[in-house]
Amino acid sequence: DVKVTQSSRYLVKRTGEKVFLECVQDMDHENMFWYRQDPGLGLRLIYFSYDVKMKEKGDIPEGYSVSREKKERFSLILESASTNQTSMYLCASRWGQGAAGELFFGEGSRLTVL
Amino acid sequence: GENVEQHPSTLSVQEGDSAVIKCTYSDSASNYFPWYKQELGKGPQLIIDIRSNVGEKKDQRIAVTLNKTAKHFSLHITETQPEDSAVYFCAASRRAAGNKLTFGGGTRVLVKP
Numbered sequence: 001d002v003k004v005t006q007s008s009r010y011l012v013k014r015t016g017e018k019v020f021l022e023c024v025q026d027m028d029h030e031n032m033f034w035y036r037q038d039p040g041l042g043l044r045l046i047y048f049s050y051d052v053k054m055k056e057k058g059d060i061p062e063g064y065s066v067s068r069e070k071k072e073r074f075s076l077i078l079e080s081a082s083t084n085q086t087s088m089y090l091c092a093s094r095w096g097q098g099a100a101g102e103l104f105f106g107e108g109s110r111l112t113v114l
Numbered sequence: 115g116e117n118v119e120q121h122p123s124t125l126s127v128q129e130g131d132s133a134v135i136k137c138t139y140s141d142s143a144s145n146y147f148p149w150y151k152q153e154l155g156k157g158p159q160l161i162i163d164i165r166s167n168v169g170e171k172k173d174q175r176i177a178v179t180l181n182k183t184a185k186h187f188s189l190h191i192t193e194t195q196p197e198d199s200a201v202y203f204c205a206a207s208r209r210a211a212g213n214k215l216t217f218g219g220g221t222r223v224l225v226k227p
Binding site: 004035039040041042043044045048058059090092100102103105106107108 | 115118120123145146148150155156157158159160163165203205207214215216217218219220
């Protein structure tokens with residue numbers, strides 16, 4: 001089974017702190033994604049990566065950056081956390097090219113920014 | 115860009131009844147439409163998907179229909195069971211979109227025993 005592991009299930013940070021959310025997948029998938037989940041808004045794409053050291057902006061990249069130094073690991077970085085970044089963050093991975101194909105999600109990281 | 119709207123936002127059904135969730139999309143070039151189920155405390159999981167060259171697809175108690183002309187697609191769950199209680203998300207994408215799925219806002223389904 002594909003496993004996508006997010007390092008922290010729950011985090012509480014203060015405004016202005018730098019936050020790292022880590023994600024690791026074990027199935028050698030080329031593509032990795034970071035989504036943000038908010039009630040009523042569904043899942044919104046923050047960033048994605050289709051290869052090591054490659055990244056593309058999603059729909060809501062402002063205030064976030066990402067890093068993919070190894071194929072299995074994709075990190076989301078909040079340089080200076082703000083209260084409006086309080087949310088559930090979901091990492092996902094997928095094999096292959098193109099937009100079709102199953103996304104495998106981690107269990108999510110719930111971030112609260114005070 | 116693509117916009118996907120999903121209705122209803124909440125749905126309560128009696129066990130054994132059917133549940134229907136509807137989504138509309140804006141980009142006529144979209145050609146891939148998956149549905150994901152998210153159980154409490156877990157990440158979403160793909161339950162069924164359909165491509166634009168197919169009008170309907172079934173998998174046991176779950177079916178999805180696609181109307182390309184009207185730009186809408188629906189998820190049908192028959193003979194609902196308590197384990198069908200979850201949040202369901204529809205999504206749409208197109209080949210030229212660069213790996214990007216656009217999700218609907220989600221539907222919270224509660225199956226009452």
